[in-house]
Amino acid sequence: MQAKVVSLKQLSEHYWRMRLAKPVGFNFKAGQYISLLVHPDGHRRTYSISSPPSTPYLDLLADVTPLGLGSRYILSLNSGGTINFIGPLGKFVKTSDGLFLAGGSGIAPYMSMQASSILWSLRRKSDAFPVKNTQIFYTRQRLTGYLKSLTQVSNSHVYLCGSSSYVTSLTKHLLSLGIDPTRLHTEKFV
Amino acid sequence: MKYTPGSEKKPKKTRYQVKVIAGKCIGAASCAAVAAMTFRLSNLNDKQLAEIIDQDGNVDEEKLLAAQSCPTSAIEVYDTKKNIKIWPK
8 A cells, every 4th residue: 555745744852753645445443553665675664653543644653763774764755755555454452441551652552542641651851742641751660650659550451552671561560560461452563 | 366364265375484483573463463364473481472373374475564564574484486585685
């Protein structure tokens, strides 16, 4: 599938939003992602859709910190250009309200879901940009301390989206707080 | 013939063979999303990792796309006719 690039906008020091015109007939559920062709030899990178399904465009959120293949490709795009992707992919969709934990660009699916109660972990203050219903944590210690203070957390649905290490370590922490594993929803990426 | 998940028409025999490198897999599940009849996530040593359920579950093109979608290049694709590895390059 192909889509036209509408714009590329820098949201903070390392975070960029790529806005695409939504192809006719393309439908997705909030929380899904696409696999973008980032090199002619076939390399692909996955990006979560950060815009709600009701909008006429597709926003993708990219953290360009690593300046790898995907980041370089996105930064090289110009409005009017065309990208090639497959999707929508993934089953990380909101089944009920709860607590939404994001590491870095893991906030993208929650932006699409228009989630309430987002706890966003970032490495640097310069990476922050405004997102509704969001509290930002710059250290893991502050986040885990905050989670411990929530009395209702063990009865809630908890959504976790971020890097593999972020999801793995917070899953262990949440289970130690008594979260029902069947109420824990996770999505990992590199 | 293009095989899609849920279809009754499964390819008889495919040319590409896939292999999951467990040490590289992070359980991102893009392979299972792209080629759902070939890959699934399974619990291995307390980790959710990709495993192959059927080498001939999807057509070759879908299996290659699934491998190319893997963010850690944890899936290798071999062309059994030419006897070469075609992914990762």
